Amino acid sequence: MKDPKALLGVLRDAIGLGVTALSGAGDDAVLSVEQASIRRALEVLKAQGFNVLVDLTCVDYLGYGKDERPAPPSHPYLPQRWASPPKPPHRFKLVYRLLDLDAASGLERGRITVALWVFDERGGPSVRDLWPNADWLEREVWDLFGIGFTGRGDLRRILLYPEFVGHPLRKDYPIDRRQPLIGPKEAPRPEEGGDLRPAP
Amino acid sequence: MKKSFLLNMGPSHPAMHGVIRLVLELDGERVLGAEAEIGYLHRGFEKQAENDVWNNVIPYTDRLNYVSPLLNNVGYCLAVEKLMKLELPERCQVLRTIACELSRITDHLTCVGASAMELGAFTPFLYLMKAREELYFCIDRLTGARVTTSYTRIGGVKADMPPDFPERVVAAFRVLRESVKDTEALLTRNRIFVDRLKGVGVLDKETALAYGVTGPLLRSAGVPYDVRRARPYLVYDRLDFEVPVGTTGDNLDRYLVRLAEIEQSLRIVEQCFDRLPPGPVAVPDAQLLDAGLMADLGKRGKTGHIFDARAGTDPVLEGSGEAEKPLIAADQPDSVLPPKEEVYNSIEGLMRHFEIVMPSRGIVPPPGEAYAAVEGGNGELGFHVVSDGRSRPWRVRVRPPCFFNMAVLHKLLVGSTVADVVATFGSINMIAGELDR
Structure with missing residues (x-):
């Protein structure tokens, strides 16, 4: 089992104050990393043995904790009311979930979550060269949140269609927005051929 | 001179289940490259979840992996319960384990049967569908529905199992x-x-790990990774089961691993029935009072004997009364529905009930986030939930195992023939409801 504190030490050695905080413990530990050092941090973690990218997702914190409704009275039978959570530093948070998996025994050597608060839509650097499944995951984050990734091409929509306007999992995208209907597309003629193999 | 050409397979192709488009680059029959286009069944699950109260997300989870809905129910509830730090009673955990394993069996039966049928073997498909129907019948008795189960609740399950369920x-x-x-x-x-x-x-192995593939696909490649073993949840750490492993990671291995897993799931369910904690103590029928009558008596102020009576409810609500509730739900009055007796004969119970089911109230996990994973039919099924301390989820992210299995599909197809595409795609067990959410 990997110790998150030890990992924090390794990262501090590599990127200094680029890693800002460690919260949680055990498999639920979260390392917060700055945008400038995220790529290096993930490279170091990969070298530390985190061979599986379990998940990459995003959370939009627009308006988080800003509930204007008055708090209802507290009563032992009524659902508990909580104080407003602290204000997030930026609007979007990218969440990288890493796993160190021992292929021989099939047991986990550790899990760590890396959180990256994103200033703007440029998002983070692409990590699809470190974990190839990041390709689809980054496309999904772009599709649903409009967060881009630098250092990669082919950032297309994956779940939605190309003509879709906007990014639906953003908090300012209303749930009842209608999208314009699209007509049939002209398909490319099969004899023109194509090349799906990656460039050498 | 380039000899290759592109072939569009799906979405209107019987082997693509109508929801996947594969663009194949072919040289004659040989596949040189492939690309999967997904999203044909995107329903905006994650957006919908943000706009509903916590408990109302459970019916949507049925529609994720619709051949193993109980696994999704359990996965979502475990994530929210982790956030709320709820302790579940033993019987509830064992019931959930049984439900999970029944669902895993139906998933594997469907996959093996359908992929064999796509190769022209129709008879096994009929055998396996017959077996699956028997299981659906059991699931129906347990949850009230064959496929859209919605069996779990945050902090418990809908109802105790019917007495004849084990038989x-x-x-x-x-x-x-x-x-x-x-x-x-x-x-x-x-x-x-x-x-x-x-x-x-x-x-x-290496490709599978690099692409984050889990479940039967990863195990058939020789990595004995199983969330039930590596990160035990519910009661799996106390059960005796094996993790079947393949050697070469080809389609035949995936078929064999799934068949072996069915047998292991059967073993798990049988062990669960052995260690199921004792159920509710039976109350004689004389004390059973129809729930509607109970409410009417209460309204007229004739509350004399309704306090001792057991509410005779609609069959849908059977097994969630006063006797069963402590066995199947956490002891947390502000998050778990009260037993029907309490709702019908006391104002506090009525208030508690409506506080939980009213759309603007509902249960409220503390602000924060949690990630919990279960071993789904196709691999690690994770739920990442974020709460802002209000009655709706701030974000519900599903980590769909199919998504990762589909991302690696192009690697499996290169070098094979067009006819093999059907076999390989069948063995992936892509479930579009979960892939596209």
Whole structure:
């Protein structure tokens, strides 16, 4: 089992104050990393043995904790009311979930979550060269949140269609927005051929 | 001069289930490159979840992986319960484990049956669907629905199992074991079937790990990773089961691993019935009072004997009364629905009930986030939930195992023929409801 504190030490050695905080413990530990050092941090973690990218997702914190409704009275039978959570530093948070998996025994050597608060839509650097499944995951984050990734091409929509306007999992995208209907597309003629193999 | 050409396979293709488009680059029959286009079944699950109260997300989770809905129910509830730090009673955990394993069996039966059918073996499909129907019948008795189960609640399950449930499951297992045996006899040593699968769609260990593949696909490649073993949840750490592993990671291995897992799931369910904590103590029928009558008496102020009576409810609500509630739900009055008796004969119970079901109230996890994973039919099924301390989820992220399995599909297809695409795609067990959410 990997110790998150030890990992924090390794990262501090590599990127200094680029890693800002460690919260949680055990498999639920979260390392917060700055945008400038995220790529290096993930490279170091990969070298530390985190061979599986379990998940990459995003959370939009627009308006988080800003509930204007008055708090209802507290009563032992009524659902508990909580104080407003602290204000997030930026609007979007990218969440990288890493796993160190021992292929021989099939047991986990550790899990760590890396959180990256994103200033703007440029998002983070692409990590699809470190974990190839990041390709689809980054496309999904772009599709649903409009967060881009630098250092990669082919950032297309994956779940939605190309003509879709906007990014639906953003908090300012209303749930009842209608999208314009699209007509049939002209398909490319099969004899023109194509090349799906990656460039050498 | 380039000789290759592009072929569009799907979405209107019977083997693509109508929801996947594969663009194949072909040289004659040989596949040089492939690309999967997904999203044809995107329903905006994650957006919908943000706009509903926590408990109302559970019916949407049924529609994720619709051949193993109970696994999704359990996965979502475990994530929210982790956030709320709820402790579940033992009987509830064992019931959830049974439900999970029944769902895993239906998932594997569907996959093996459908992929065999796509290769032209229609008889095993009928055998396995018959067995699956027996299980659906049991699930129906347990949850009230065959497929859209919504069995779990945050902090518990809908209801205790009916008293005759274990016998029914044992009877279903007899049919199931026979069907699986017949299927094995028809397929496992069938020359045509084996020739179509052996050495086709090979997934090696390194590629599988690099792409985050989990579940039967990863195990068939020789990595014995199983969330039930590596990160035990519910009661799996106290159960005796094996993790079947393949060697080469080809289509035949995936078929064999799934069949072996069915047997392990049967073992788990049988062990669960052995260690199921004692159920509710039966109350004689004389004290049973119709719930509607109970409410009417209460309204007229005739509350004399309704306090001792047991509410006779609609069959849908059976098994969630005063006797069963402490066994199947956490002891947390502000998050778990009160038993019906309390709702009908006391104002506090009525208030508690409506506080939980009203759309603007509902249960409220503390601000924060949690990630919990279960072993789904296709691999690690994770739920990442974020709460802002209000009655709606701030974000519900599903980590769908199919998504990762589909991302690696192009690697499996290159080098095979067009006919093998059907076999390989079948063995992936892509479920579009979960893939596209």
